[in-house]
Amino acid sequence: MKKEFKNCPACFEGKELYGFDWKEHVVAIPSPLVVVTSYKANGKTNATLQSWLTFSNSDGFYCIFADVSKYGHMYQSIKEQKSLVINFPSADIYPKCYSTIANNQYDDAEIEMAGLTAEEASTVHAPRIKECFLNLECEYVWEKELTPDSYHIVMCVKVINVVMDEEYYNEQKKGRYGNTGYLYNIHSPANPETGKEEDTYLGILKKIKRYREL
Ligand SMILES: Cc1cc2nc3c(=O)[nH]c(=O)nc-3n(C[C@H](O)[C@H](O)[C@H](O)COP(=O)(O)O)c2cc1C
Numbered sequence: 001m002k003k004e005f006k007n008c009p010a011c012f013e014g015k016e017l018y019g020f021d022w023k024e025h026v027v028a029i030p031s032p033l034v035v036v037t038s039y040k041a042n043g044k045t046n047a048t049l050q051s052w053l054t055f056s057n058s059d060g061f062y063c064i065f066a067d068v069s070k071y072g073h074m075y076q077s078i079k080e081q082k083s084l085v086i087n088f089p090s091a092d093i094y095p096k097c098y099s100t101i102a103n104n105q106y107d108d109a110e111i112e113m114a115g116l117t118a119e120e121a122s123t124v125h126a127p128r129i130k131e132c133f134l135n136l137e138c139e140y141v142w143e144k145e146l147t148p149d150s151y152h153i154v155m156c157v158k159v160i161n162v163v164m165d166e167e168y169y170n171e172q173k174k175g176r177y178g179n180t181g182y183l184y185n186i187h188s189p190a191n192p193e194t195g196k197e198e199d200t201y202l203g204i205l206k207k208i209k210r211y212r213e214l
Pocket residue numbers: 033046047048049050051052053067068069071072073074075100101104185
């Protein structure tokens with residue numbers, strides 16, 4: 001039976017949701033996990049995990065970040081440099097990518113401190129993560145506040161160059177999906193009747209049926 005949830009269920013009231021809306025936990029829609037890299041003003045590498053993002057294809061290939069904090073190094077360095085790389089890690093290197101959250105001081109070289117390799121992008125002034133199977137070299141295009149005075153913004157960047165491991169774009173080899181492919185953030189799904197929250201999980205994608213077999 002389907003149930004409707006328009007107002008915040010009582011079980012969520014007073015619960016620490018770390019700035020997230022209760023609806024986020026009820027729907028818990030998985031979103032792709034990436035590491036955005038750029039240079040800070042001191043030349044050190046910045047690495048920021050992002051997962052609220054999508055892509056637009058009609059008039060070129062663009063990434064729309066839905067929820068970028070205005071007070072983080074990612075926002076600051078992209079505004080200064082106008083360049084960034086979107087790196088796609090596979091599960092084996094995700095713990096290293098996650099460690100960038102702990103090594104997040106202005107003077108930290110965040111890619112190197114995570115035990116990953118920084119290499120200069122070919123087309124924009126930003127570092128890319130060598131161990132990631134896909135790097136999208138991008139230029140900043142525009143931003144907009146989601147709501148007036150919000151401390152998060154929606155940011156649009158244009159993909160200028162695609163750098164991809166051949167084993168991943170060949171679906172007969174590793175391919176893009178399954179255990180070694182794209183990662184998804186499954187952000188603590190919660191039961192709106194009991195308030196019970198599950199752990200946050202790292203997800204992968206499994207192909208189930210060809211479109212021509214539907
Ligand atoms: C799985 C995951 C997804 C995240 N997604 C976002 C996001 O979409 N937007 C955001 O502003 N922060 C996001 N964060 C938080 C930032 O990665 C974190 O605050 C980071 O330390 C900010 O780094 P910076 O100061 O270098 O920008 C996410 C964190 C995790 C663990």
